[in-house]
Amino acid sequence: MANRICRLLGIRYPIFLGGMAHVAREPLVSAVSNAGGLGIIGAGGMPPEELERQIQLVRKATDRPFGVNLMLMDPKVPEQVEVVVRARVPLVTTGAGSPAKYMDSLKGAGVKVFPVVPAVALAQRMEKLGADGVIAEGMESGGHIGTETTMALLPQVVDAVSIPVVAAGGIADGRGMAAALALGAEGVQVGTRFLASVEAPVHENYKQAVLKAGDRATTITGRSLGRPVRCLTNKLTKTLARYEAEGRDPEEFESLAVGGLRRAVYEGDLETGSLMAGQVAGLIREIKPAAEIIEEMVKTAAEILSRGVDFPVP
Numbered sequence: 001m002a003n004r005i006c007r008l009l010g011i012r013y014p015i016f017l018g019g020m021a022h023v024a025r026e027p028l029v030s031a032v033s034n035a036g037g038l039g040i041i042g043a044g045g046m047p048p049e050e051l052e053r054q055i056q057l058v059r060k061a062t063d064r065p066f067g068v069n070l071m072l073m074d075p076k077v078p079e080q081v082e083v084v085v086r087a088r089v090p091l092v093t094t095g096a097g098s099p100a101k102y103m104d105s106l107k108g109a110g111v112k113v114f115p116v117v118p119a120v121a122l123a124q125r126m127e128k129l130g131a132d133g134v135i136a137e138g139m140e141s142g143g144h145i146g147t148e149t150t151m152a153l154l155p156q157v158v159d160a161v162s163i164p165v166v167a168a169g170g171i172a173d174g175r176g177m178a179a180a181l182a183l184g185a186e187g188v189q190v191g192t193r194f195l196a197s198v199e200a201p202v203h204e205n206y207k208q209a210v211l212k213a214g215d216r217a218t219t220i221t222g223r224s225l226g227r228p229v230r231c232l233t234n235k236l237t238k239t240l241a242r243y244e245a246e247g248r249d250p251e252e253f254e255s256l257a258v259g260g261l262r263r264a265v266y267e268g269d270l271e272t273g274s275l276m277a278g279q280v281a282g283l284i285r286e287i288k289p290a291a292e293i294i295e296e297m298v299k300t301a302a303e304i305l306s307r308g309v310d311f312p313v314p
């Protein structure tokens with residue numbers, strides 16, 4: 001039986017591009033879709049007119065399915081939903097909140113909805129609301145994260161719902177993909193690996209910082225403020241961590257953090273930028289074309305999953 005996610009979305013490989021705000025845009029989105037995965041436009045921070053333009057650019061560059069990620073803390077989401085509905089985008093993923101109030105209009109327009117869930121209870125709520133699948137995201141991910149790890153969260157979500165589950169957080173190669181499938185996921189979502197791709201429209205400094213990262217290169221800040229975010233450790237994260245430890249006014253924290261992702265992506269500011277990246281940054285050694293990343297991932301995952309075991313089976 002063919003993979004449920006591939007059938008549902010009409011894609012070749014069950015690999016989603018993480019809907020990274022300011023990063024998951026043209027030409028990266030169409031590169032992933034053209035290579036057989038699912039490119040996803042990160043609408044976080046995007047004015048609705050720019051989202052409409054990005055959708056048009058993707059449609060010019062590929063005939064394949066693609067998606068849009070709605071970052072639910074963004075105040076522009078209601079207008080972004082209107083754009084998505086009007087454009088009949090094939091799939092929406094959501095993050096950083098519950099998409100409950102947008103579900104009817106999205107489903108009514110035939111848009112498939114895959115909310116990101118950091119916990120089992122939310123996955124079950126999303127299934128009841130009519131979600132087509134969920135993305136179980138572990139705290140290995142970059143950016144805004146939950147508290148549970150992919151290894152522990154994913155099989156619990158798989159056991160709790162009947163809709164397809166996509167794994168996110170900690171997946172950057174075929175070994176990670178095989179592990180996620182072994183835990184019951186039917187697809188994977190990959191962010192950081194594609195950030196360090198040829199097509200990512202990201203400042204070279206940011207890509208090089210990912211290549212330079214080691215296994216302990218990231219820090220989580222903002223936990224005490226209820227908004228934990230994982231970034232490559234730099235001057236900004238060190239100052240933010242100190243502010244939190246000193247119990248400074250959240251407004252002081254916010255004034256340093258605001259605009260950090262833009263400074264990283266567009267200006268390549270390694271000191272005061274928010275270099276959002278997952279723990280897998282330490283695995284990434286080379287900038288590659290998106291198609292090569294996908295082909296290697298699928299080939300390695302298939303090879304691993306077709307291996308037998310070298311111990312006696314009772």
Ligand code: TUI
Pocket residue numbers: 021044071094095096097098116117118122137142143144145146227229261276
């Ligand atoms: O959303 C993400 N990752 C992100 S969003 C982002 S943009 C940003 N920029 C500046 C500061 C902060 C963020 C960067 N990275 N991942 C998906 C995700 N969703 N992670 C956690 C959640 C989540 C959290 C709570 C999803 C649902 C949720 O529900 C709460 C509720 O309403 O029950």
